[in-house]
Amino acid sequence: MTPSQPIDVQSVIDNSRLRGFHWLLIVLGFFILAVDGFDTAAMGYIAPSLSQEWQIARQDLGPVLSAALLGLSFGALGAGPLSDRWGRKRMLVLSCLFFGLATLATALASSLTSLTIWRFLTGVGLGAAMPNAITLIAEYAPARCRSRVINTMYCGFPLGAAAGGAISSWLIPLWGWRSVLLLGAIVPLLLTVLLVIWLPESLKFLANRPDQESKMRRIMQRLTQAVIPAHSTFRLQETTAAPRSPVGLLFSAEYRRGTFMLWTTYFMGLVIYYVLLSWMPTLMQGLGFSMTQSATLTSLFTFGGTLGILLAGWMMDRYGAHKVVMVGFAITAALIVVMAREDHHIVMLGAAIFLVGITMNGAQSGMQTLAATFYPTQARATGIAWMQGVGRFGGVSGTLMAAHIMAMGWSVQSLLLSLCLPALVAAVAIMLKRRSPQALALESK
Numbered sequence: 001m002t003p004s005q006p007i008d009v010q011s012v013i014d015n016s017r018l019r020g021f022h023w024l025l026i027v028l029g030f031f032i033l034a035v036d037g038f039d040t041a042a043m044g045y046i047a048p049s050l051s052q053e054w055q056i057a058r059q060d061l062g063p064v065l066s067a068a069l070l071g072l073s074f075g076a077l078g079a080g081p082l083s084d085r086w087g088r089k090r091m092l093v094l095s096c097l098f099f100g101l102a103t104l105a106t107a108l109a110s111s112l113t114s115l116t117i118w119r120f121l122t123g124v125g126l127g128a129a130m131p132n133a134i135t136l137i138a139e140y141a142p143a144r145c146r147s148r149v150i151n152t153m154y155c156g157f158p159l160g161a162a163a164g165g166a167i168s169s170w171l172i173p174l175w176g177w178r179s180v181l182l183l184g185a186i187v188p189l190l191l192t193v194l195l196v197i198w199l200p201e202s203l204k205f206l207a208n209r210p211d212q213e214s215k216m217r218r219i220m221q222r223l224t225q226a227v228i229p230a231h232s233t234f235r236l237q238e239t240t241a242a243p244r245s246p247v248g249l250l251f252s253a254e255y256r257r258g259t260f261m262l263w264t265t266y267f268m269g270l271v272i273y274y275v276l277l278s279w280m281p282t283l284m285q286g287l288g289f290s291m292t293q294s295a296t297l298t299s300l301f302t303f304g305g306t307l308g309i310l311l312a313g314w315m316m317d318r319y320g321a322h323k324v325v326m327v328g329f330a331i332t333a334a335l336i337v338v339m340a341r342e343d344h345h346i347v348m349l350g351a352a353i354f355l356v357g358i359t360m361n362g363a364q365s366g367m368q369t370l371a372a373t374f375y376p377t378q379a380r381a382t383g384i385a386w387m388q389g390v391g392r393f394g395g396v397s398g399t400l401m402a403a404h405i406m407a408m409g410w411s412v413q414s415l416l417l418s419l420c421l422p423a424l425v426a427a428v429a430i431m432l433k434r435r436s437p438q439a440l441a442l443e444s445k
Contacts, residue, residue: 006235009207009216012224014143021223025140026149028191028199029133030156032096035188036126037160038167039103042180043068043119045168049177056112066396067116071123073392079128080385084246084378088136089201091128091381093192099125100188107181127392130157131385138372139202139380140223147321147369151313154365158305204377207236236377246382249375254436258374259383261433262367265325266391268422268429269364271398272332275419276301276356279402286412293346300350304357312362313369321369326430328363332356333423340416363426367391370433398422 016022047061075095083091099122106118134150141149171179200219206212217228244252250259280301284294308328316324335356342348368384375383405415 006233007220007228009203009220009234009236012220013140013203016142016223018142018145018149019225022140022149024198025137025200026153028195029137029153031187031191032092032129032133033154033156034160034163035096035099035184035191036130037157037162038164038187039068039099039122039126039184041161041164042168042184045165045172046177046180049172053177054112060112063116064112064119067120068123068126069392069396071120071125072127073123073389075124075127075129076131076385076389076392077127078124080131080382080389081246082128083132083135083381083385084205087201087205088132088139088381089195089199091132092136092199093195095125095128095132096188096192096195099123099129100185100192103181103188104185107178107185127389128385131388132381134368134372135381135384136199136202138369138384139204139377145317146373147316147366148313150368150372151309151316151365154368155306155309158302158309158361162302202377203234204236204380207234208377246379247386249379250383250386255375258433258436259386261429261436262371262374262383262387263390264429265329265426265433266364266367266387267394267397268426269329269360269367270391270394271401271422272360272419273364274395274398275402275415276360278399279406280353282406283412283415287344287349289346297346297350297353300354301357304354305361308358308360308362309365311358312366315362316366316369321366321373322430322434325363325366325370326427326434328359328366329423329427329430332360332363333420333427335359336416336419336423340413360423370430 043065047065051057051061079091079095102118102122102125106115106122109115109118133153137153138146138150167183168180171183200222201215203216203219203223206216206219213233216234217230217232220234221228249255280298281291281294284297285291289297312324312328335352338352339349339356342352367387371384371387372380402415405418410418
């Protein structure tokens with residue numbers, strides 16, 4: 001590298017070895033997503049204790065439990081454009097601080113109304129955090145292992161959810177339901193301090209901003225562990241149309257089809273995910289299994305999910321993200337049929353649930369890589385965040401749909417078979433997204 005020759009930021013990132021710099025980003029992102037997973041699972045465990053202490057019916061907690069999901073959607077939709085304008089680090093720091101304080105306020109709430117409001121605001125902060133963490137790690141990951149890096153970090157969500165259940169079951173009998181929320185507030189507030197100290201801004205984001213050479217030089221020296229000449233200049237080569245707003249780029253002619261197909265796939269994937277995650281114990285008991293057996297079968301879906309996320313990351317780097325995600329959803333549809341047919345054989349049913357956990361969660365986690373590689377730097381955070389924001393409505397829709405179907409008297413087998421449709425729609429949507437103009441242009445490089 002010489003001072004007279006601009007340094008190609010993308011080339012430096014792609015040619016870098018995974019070292020301590022990358023692992024620091026992975027660990028910080030892992031904990032951000034783990035806090036999200038912890039919060040998602042913990043509220044379900046808090047609900048019975050809260051209901052008993054405040055002498056309210058469990059069904060009256062519906063708005064409290066759904067408020068965070070709604071906040072997640074709005075937080076993601078709002079945070080993407082702000083991140084593309086203000087920076088990934090700034091939004092991550094602000095979102096962690098915001099949802100930490102909101103969780104603290106939730107722990108101190110004294111009425112159902114205030115609890116619902118603070119849960120919504122907690123969701124807004126969490127919704128802003130995840131897409132920005134994924135965007136930042138994607139912009140530092142070398143192309144040869146980008147999917148593995150993103151998915152390794154993404155494992156924080158299911159592992160955080162698993163920890164949320166285990167920690168809640170220990171804390172609530174000792175110190176009550178508020179102690180779970182206090183822990184959920186302390187961790188992100190401490191994490192905020194670590195992000196301020198250790199988290200770098202995205203080099204790709206800085207490359208699109210004027211007068212950032214000195215900051216870029218310091219970050220690049222951390223990344224490469226090499227001396228960067230004092231008067232170096234930097235460039236980021238990306239094929240992008242004329243400058244436009246991040247939201248406008250999502251709906252431009254070259255990106256429009258890919259945008260809608262990403263939204264469709266993510267929405268359908270979360271329909272399946274939340275139906276299985278939220279209703280699996282009830283469905284298994286409806287098939288005649290005991291409460292203990294139902295809990296065991298449900299845990300197989302979670303354990304399979306963590307394995308599927310890691311396996312999908314490796315396979316996407318080797319075989320291509322589009323193929324892995326598309327095949328993953330198609331196999332999920334087939335395995336759901338097996339689940340519906342093997343409803344009286346617990347071993348076969350357990351095996352099918354475990355495999356669905358692998359394929360469904362692996363395919364859904366791959367959506368982060370597809371969005372991160374599809375959009376250019378100027379709209380990457382918006383693209384990922386809006387995909388997640390729209391997709392979260394799929395989670396709400398799936399949960400409500402399952403409740404409505406069961407109220408209509410459908411059998412468990414029929415409900416499970418109905419999940420084949422969103423799986424197949426997701427697979428077709430990825431096939432169509434792969435044929436979008438911008439996706440074809442990226443694959444031809």
